[in-house]
Each structure stands twice: as C-alpha cells, then as structure tokens.
Amino acid sequence: DAGVTQSPTHLIKTRGQQVTLRCSPISGHKSVSWYQQVLGQGPQFIFQYYEKEERGRGNFPDRFSARQFPNYSSELNVNALLLGDSALYLCASSFLSNIAGDTQYFGPGTRLTVL
C-alpha cells in the first residue's frame, strides 16, 4: 500500500511569494495534519483537518492556511513568504481526529527554501 505522498519534494521561492504544498494521505485515512520542521528542531504543529473540516490549529500566523478535499488530500498554502518560513514541511495522515492512540504516519516532506 502506498504511504503518505507529498509534492513537490523541494521548492525554492523568494520573499513575498506564495507557495502551495500538496499531500495525499494513506488510503482509508481521513485525517491530515501539517507540521513545520526548522533545521535542528522538532516538528511544530500547524493544522489538522478531518473530514474536510479544520479541527486544530497551531501557533502560526494567518499567512498559513490549508484545506482538505473530498478525497482527503490536502493543500497547505503560505502567503507573503518570509526567510523564516524556510523549513521542511511534513504532512501526516491517520484514521481519526481526536484519539490519543491514533498513530500519525508521515510523508517524505517538502523542503522549502525562501531566498
């Protein structure tokens, strides 16, 4: 079975631009979460979507937005890019939304560089 897939793998943008990252969950998973991982740190939670609704939001500015489609795939959008947005963006999928033991499986990530 295919795991979580993300596209693109790498992306280079300049300050002020906008970027869209894409994620396809494991088949049967209805929940998608997004994380930002800055070099040398652990991932930080950005969003969770379940059944096309936002179920959780981390401490990120409104420049970050996301959505989930009927097929449970998801997009993360970042507007007005800053140098500090350079990071590895990880997508994770799971079956459920709010169960502690619901394991999240991660994709390979999209590495975003903002120049």
Place this chain on the structure above:
Amino acid sequence: AQKITQTQPGMFVQEKEAVTLDCTYDTSDPSYGLFWYKQPSSGEMIFLIYQGSYDQQNATEGRYSLNFQKARKSANLVISASQLGDSAMYFCAMRASGTSYGKLTFGQGTILTVHP
C-alpha cells in the same frame, strides 16, 4: 499544554549493543499517547512505537521497546542489538485526547550514531 523533553542531544553506541534514549513528558491530560519516531537524513519521519497512558505493559516492536514509567513521566526508547542503519535522529512525541485533536508535540530529538 503538553511538553516533551529529550536531554540527550547526541548518543553513540557500538553495533550490536543496546542503547536507551531518554524522554520525559509533562501533561495534565489523563489520557495521552506517547510515540517515538525515527528521522533519517532523508527527512521522512518513521513511526517506531506507541505507548498509551492506560497501558499496563511496556510496548515492544521488534528491536524497539518503550520503558514507560508513568509516575516519573518518562518514556524511554530502548533499541536492542543496534545496527548501522539505526543511525538517525530520534524524536519522542506526545498526543493528548480531546481538544488537542491531531496535535503531536515533539521533543528536540536525539541524534544516534552507531559505530561498527
């Protein structure tokens, strides 16, 4: 709020030996899950093992076991018979039920290096 602390920035181990990676956590939620992930240099986070807060026994998955001490709020990962391919960054993470939804809270990670 949840917090994960990993106090070992780096660990070294000889091939075929066992190693313990430390993790302590803090939460006020009575129901929570503890996870360990491995992140090779490629970047992908690989799920290793899960321990629920109400589980009576320590979790095991092949060469991985979790030493769960609830009273001390620790969830250390034990890797037995280390292999060269175990060299990677290891993250401890926590998720609480209820309003925390899908949020995993991660520690800072421990870089494990396995020597031949």
